[in-house]
Amino acid sequence: MSTTIERPATAAPVTHVGRPLDRIDGHAKVTGAARYAADAPVGDVLYAVIVQSTVAGGRIAEIDETATRAVSGVVEVLTYRNAPKIPAFPFDFTVPFAEQLAPLQSDEIHYDGQHVALVIAETFEAAREGAVLLRITYAPGPFQATLEGAHETELPDNFFGNAMQVRRADPEAAFAASEITVDATYSTPVENHNPLEPSATVAQWRDGELIVHDASQWVLGSRAAYAKAFSVDETQVRVLAPYIGGGFGCKGFFWAHQTLAAMAAKVTGRAVKLVLSREQMFTSVGHRSSTRQRLRLGASRDGTLRAVLHDVQGESARVGAFFEPAGVVTPMLFAVPALSVSHRVAKLDIPSTTAMRAPGETPGTYALGCAMDELAYACGLDPLEVLRRNETETDGESGLPFSSRNLLACYERGAEAFDWSARTHAPRSMRDGGELIGWGVAAATYPAMRSRGEARVTIDAAGTIDVASATHDLGTGMYTILAQIAADALGADPRAIRVRIGDSAFPLAPVAGGSMSSASIGPAVHAAAERIRREVISIATSAGASPLHGLRADEVHVVDGILRAKDDPARAIAYADVVRLGGSGALEALGVAEPGKEQEEYSFHSFGAQFVEVRYDEELARLRVSRALGVFDCGRVLNAKTARSQMIGGIVWGIGMALLEETVRDDRYGAVVTNNLADYHVPVNADVPAIDVLFVEEPDLKFTALGARGMGEIGITGVAAAIANAVYHATGVRVRDLPIVPEKLLGGAAQAAWRK
Amino acid sequence: MRAFEYVVADSSAAARALAREVGAARFYAGGTTLVDLMKADVERPQRVVDISRLPLTAIERRGDVVRIGALARNSDVAYDATVAQAFPAVSEALLSGASGQIRNSATIGGNLLQRTRCTYFRETRWRCNKREPGSGCDALDGFNRGHAILGTSDACIATFPGDLPVALAALSAHVVIEGDAGERTIALEDLYLLPGDEPQHETSLAPGELITAIELRVEPLHARSHYLKVRDRASYEFALASVACAVELDGGRIAQARIALGGVATVPWRAVDAEAALAGAPPDDSAFRHAADVALSGARTRAHNGYKVELAKRAIVRALRTVCGGAA
Numbered sequence A: 001m002s003t004t005i006e007r008p009a010t011a012a013p014v015t016h017v018g019r020p021l022d023r024i025d026g027h028a029k030v031t032g033a034a035r036y037a038a039d040a041p042v043g044d045v046l047y048a049v050i051v052q053s054t055v056a057g058g059r060i061a062e063i064d065e066t067a068t069r070a071v072s073g074v075v076e077v078l079t080y081r082n083a084p085k086i087p088a089f090p091f092d093f094t095v096p097f098a099e100q101l102a103p104l105q106s107d108e109i110h111y112d113g114q115h116v117a118l119v120i121a122e123t124f125e126a127a128r129e130g131a132v133l134l135r136i137t138y139a140p141g142p143f144q145a146t147l148e149g150a151h152e153t154e155l156p157d158n159f160f161g162n163a164m165q166v167r168r169a170d171p172e173a174a175f176a177a178s179e180i181t182v183d184a185t186y187s188t189p190v191e192n193h194n195p196l197e198p199s200a201t202v203a204q205w206r207d208g209e210l211i212v213h214d215a216s217q218w219v220l221g222s223r224a225a226y227a228k229a230f231s232v233d234e235t236q237v238r239v240l241a242p243y244i245g246g247g248f249g250c251k252g253f254f255w256a257h258q259t260l261a262a263m264a265a266k267v268t269g270r271a272v273k274l275v276l277s278r279e280q281m282f283t284s285v286g287h288r289s290s291t292r293q294r295l296r297l298g299a300s301r302d303g304t305l306r307a308v309l310h311d312v313q314g315e316s317a318r319v320g321a322f323f324e325p326a327g328v329v330t331p332m333l334f335a336v337p338a339l340s341v342s343h344r345v346a347k348l349d350i351p352s353t354t355a356m357r358a359p360g361e362t363p364g365t366y367a368l369g370c371a372m373d374e375l376a377y378a379c380g381l382d383p384l385e386v387l388r389r390n391e392t393e394t395d396g397e398s399g400l401p402f403s404s405r406n407l408l409a410c411y412e413r414g415a416e417a418f419d420w421s422a423r424t425h426a427p428r429s430m431r432d433g434g435e436l437i438g439w440g441v442a443a444a445t446y447p448a449m450r451s452r453g454e455a456r457v458t459i460d461a462a463g464t465i466d467v468a469s470a471t472h473d474l475g476t477g478m479y480t481i482l483a484q485i486a487a488d489a490l491g492a493d494p495r496a497i498r499v500r501i502g503d504s505a506f507p508l509a510p511v512a513g514g515s516m517s518s519a520s521i522g523p524a525v526h527a528a529a530e531r532i533r534r535e536v537i538s539i540a541t542s543a544g545a546s547p548l549h550g551l552r553a554d555e556v557h558v559v560d561g562i563l564r565a566k567d568d569p570a571r572a573i574a575y576a577d578v579v580r581l582g583g584s585g586a587l588e589a590l591g592v593a594e595p596g597k598e599q600e601e602y603s604f605h606s607f608g609a610q611f612v613e614v615r616y617d618e619e620l621a622r623l624r625v626s627r628a629l630g631v632f633d634c635g636r637v638l639n640a641k642t643a644r645s646q647m648i649g650g651i652v653w654g655i656g657m658a659l660l661e662e663t664v665r666d667d668r669y670g671a672v673v674t675n676n677l678a679d680y681h682v683p684v685n686a687d688v689p690a691i692d693v694l695f696v697e698e699p700d701l702k703f704t705a706l707g708a709r710g711m712g713e714i715g716i717t718g719v720a721a722a723i724a725n726a727v728y729h730a731t732g733v734r735v736r737d738l739p740i741v742p743e744k745l746l747g748g749a750a751q752a753a754w755r756k
Numbered sequence B: 001m002r003a004f005e006y007v008v009a010d011s012s013a014a015a016r017a018l019a020r021e022v023g024a025a026r027f028y029a030g031g032t033t034l035v036d037l038m039k040a041d042v043e044r045p046q047r048v049v050d051i052s053r054l055p056l057t058a059i060e061r062r063g064d065v066v067r068i069g070a071l072a073r074n075s076d077v078a079y080d081a082t083v084a085q086a087f088p089a090v091s092e093a094l095l096s097g098a099s100g101q102i103r104n105s106a107t108i109g110g111n112l113l114q115r116t117r118c119t120y121f122r123e124t125r126w127r128c129n130k131r132e133p134g135s136g137c138d139a140l141d142g143f144n145r146g147h148a149i150l151g152t153s154d155a156c157i158a159t160f161p162g163d164l165p166v167a168l169a170a171l172s173a174h175v176v177i178e179g180d181a182g183e184r185t186i187a188l189e190d191l192y193l194l195p196g197d198e199p200q201h202e203t204s205l206a207p208g209e210l211i212t213a214i215e216l217r218v219e220p221l222h223a224r225s226h227y228l229k230v231r232d233r234a235s236y237e238f239a240l241a242s243v244a245c246a247v248e249l250d251g252g253r254i255a256q257a258r259i260a261l262g263g264v265a266t267v268p269w270r271a272v273d274a275e276a277a278l279a280g281a282p283p284d285d286s287a288f289r290h291a292a293d294v295a296l297s298g299a300r301t302r303a304h305n306g307y308k309v310e311l312a313k314r315a316i317v318r319a320l321r322t323v324c325g326g327a328a
Ligand SMILES: Cc1cc2nc3c(=O)[nH]c(=O)nc-3n(C[C@H](O)[C@H](O)[C@H](O)COP(=O)(O)OP(=O)(O)OC[C@H]3O[C@@H](n4cnc5c(N)ncnc54)[C@H](O)[C@@H]3O)c2cc1C
Pocket: A678, B026, B027, B028, B029, B030, B031, B032, B033, B034, B035, B036, B070, B071, B074, B096, B097, B098, B099, B102, B105, B106, B107, B108, B109, B110, B111, B112, B113, B114, B161, B162, B163, B164, B209, B210, B211, B212, B236, B237, B238, B239
């Protein structure tokens, strides 16, 4: 095997890359052939159902398993009393444990919804019935599950490399001296990911080795966690996640149910299937922290920022470490001479918060985006114009120039496509029939990240091209873009390429998070495929039996899997024949790609502009998004169709965030009450208007040879601000806490207007 | 879910007999309420009697009465030409409910007997007087944004969630019930009981009684009817507030009006005083607002549902204006 290390240098050739190729896995998905974790073809499985605590603090006093064990088919009941001991989880983020707490290790209760028992049975029905019949009595203890009254607060310095307490110049003085000021506090609620596929794990021990079919956004991270939890070597664990039915962050870290499934398999000696219920998804795989964000903007009368002070208050679990870094965009998005950003995190007795759809950027662009709109109105200026006036070429935080920043072009193309110039400035000034119309805009941004990634490309004697990497496809299009990248390098048809991903036995890939998978794995596939192509051409031009014998490499090209002499197309040989000529059964190359010193020279970010129209039926407080347009600058677009779909998905979630989504806890109990999809509202088709997506495409060759900055999370950023701003424009009411539900629009001035 | 016995009934008499043989039996019609609640361990029938194959699906007109079989599917009724024409509010109410898939399964009888969506009722961990009489009510001081403001008691503030029964209440529908003593017909409103001190008693049905049909009268008042539903999202959600109304105009005046409210009350709520206030009034906004104020005058709100008073009033005004042919 040969290894090629990719370095950003020259642009990669593109033929298939960029095209709106249909998903190569689409057929399998719509026909049901694609097997998700819970569909794993594992025979003779037992079913495990989790029982969760119904108090937020205290201890388990008593457990009565009699009725449970009497259910026919129940095989075992695991509680802290009989569960195998598990070493304490290391909590340094080298292994992605979401919670410090290994499950079923003591009678202590740390939060409502903690897993306290596992019922294992021959059928799912018996396990469910057994779980319902398990009697657990608690000795409840005190707990703190609300920000109000929280006595333990942390001031984190750092969040995955981002400074959390930032100061630049003298922001207080600059704010005080500003001609125009805005001082407003915005809040966002707890939210849950709610992917279509609930988390599921099918675990099996075979000869000391653990095989897990898992709904995981990080097969290698999960592998490391299983190995640590069960004190085995990583090579003895294999985690498979070829298809994932959405994750949005809730399948990135390693959660207690994964440990429980493997534990149950170990105890019973059988394969065990564990699927979380929808209700359990609200407390078992993390949530987005609520935030309270005070923003003070100081500006000149012309709308240019002089000072920004952004104070974020959020929550974090006592058993976890994740929090919502909502201030991350503030130091880099606009030109700000004097700045302060602070994060305060209250430690609460709640399940761990986790990454969800652009953690930090999403609530951050909401608050900052609304404050910029408030500033525009305070200055009497068009909101888009104020965004334009605060444009910057350098990242104010690192001081580095952006590798590529086309935000102005996004504003411009968006304004044109949206017909922004037809907007009238005053709130309540646009109407259509009985409805008020509002237009809002906000900036979107997300960092371009990459991590070391590897991929193996193989051509066998039948000419089949195979691409393998331990990366993931959460419905994002990863299968398809990897085929497109390999196809370009190899002169092949992308549909003829077999892509295999989501297997910890494959070459190294990072978590499917931070929108970094394409930028990490794409160049690795490209490097491996280029290497193979060179080897194939070298064999074809040197082997005596080859029709291309004697030609120089540059006299040969490859089209549709056939090598031909450029000036004599009749001289040709197929890949398969070259492989056979080469004498080995297959040709194989490992491509490795990793960030280099360009990281010290540039700041890498994607940008965008979100434009939204809302319609408001004032009498009924009925608010609907009627038009949305996102214009994005994400470097090269690898597949116009899947990229567009990702951005549409982000905007739809942004609609949910702005108008609908909220996880409500009953403060008396510290427990989630909206733990189902009837009470936790996500947008349905009728809530989603026609959404337009445009790309301002400039390949970012400073980033990688492919020039793609990665796409995914940026789609949701800025959407909630654009919607809230549009709501203000339509109604004249500033709602500063999400979601914007009818009761926040009723009453006050709006009510008086209706009564008149 | 707990183990249960499943039996199929081949006649309505057999269904009733099978139901009465055991202490806790439930009829299974479309199953969309029952099975959900069984999974949540809220309904714990010993026996489930499948009535879905009984021949009670017809929609027939006899003279001025339209009789809809209890097992007619929500979708079939909503799209029935007679229903849509003679009782627009019924058709609109059905189509505003649930989703296409659920409406294809859900039956009319089951719809009448759907149970509250009160989140504290639907999970056994909470205190709930309706589920466990005497245990208390966690909704009173809990998260009660969706809860009722009319017809409540100190024991229970659960909202009746349905749409169809609200339209039926406005159109003075009757319910046909088959019991041991034969068939009886009651006004729809007499089917439902206010929570009072015993919210576990929701209907006036005796154990084992079967709903076989509903009946609606064809008359001009009912043909000029409308159902308006207000909710957070555009589809697939229960009402925050809803209004069914019917109006008969006589010259420039309202001859008679019917108003029923959904999403705000513990039962399908007929606003009789508001109807009386409209009789003889001109069909204009000031009359509609007055009627709305009257309809909500008895509202009792809790921490999170105060907005429903205003929202319901506005919905009443809009619905009346729409049905009287005024501008939207
Ligand atoms: C996700 C979801 C969303 C929904 N949204 C709405 C909505 O927006 N608006 C709305 O109005 N409804 C809504 N519903 C409720 C739905 O309309 C009801 O579940 C449905 O109408 C019940 O009919 P069924 O035939 O399925 O009843 P089943 O579940 O079969 O029965 C319900 C109850 O009625 C009893 N029963 C059934 N038939 C008879 C009979 N003939 N005689 C005596 N007892 C009987 C059963 O024993 C059971 O106790 C929703 C339901 C779901 C699951």
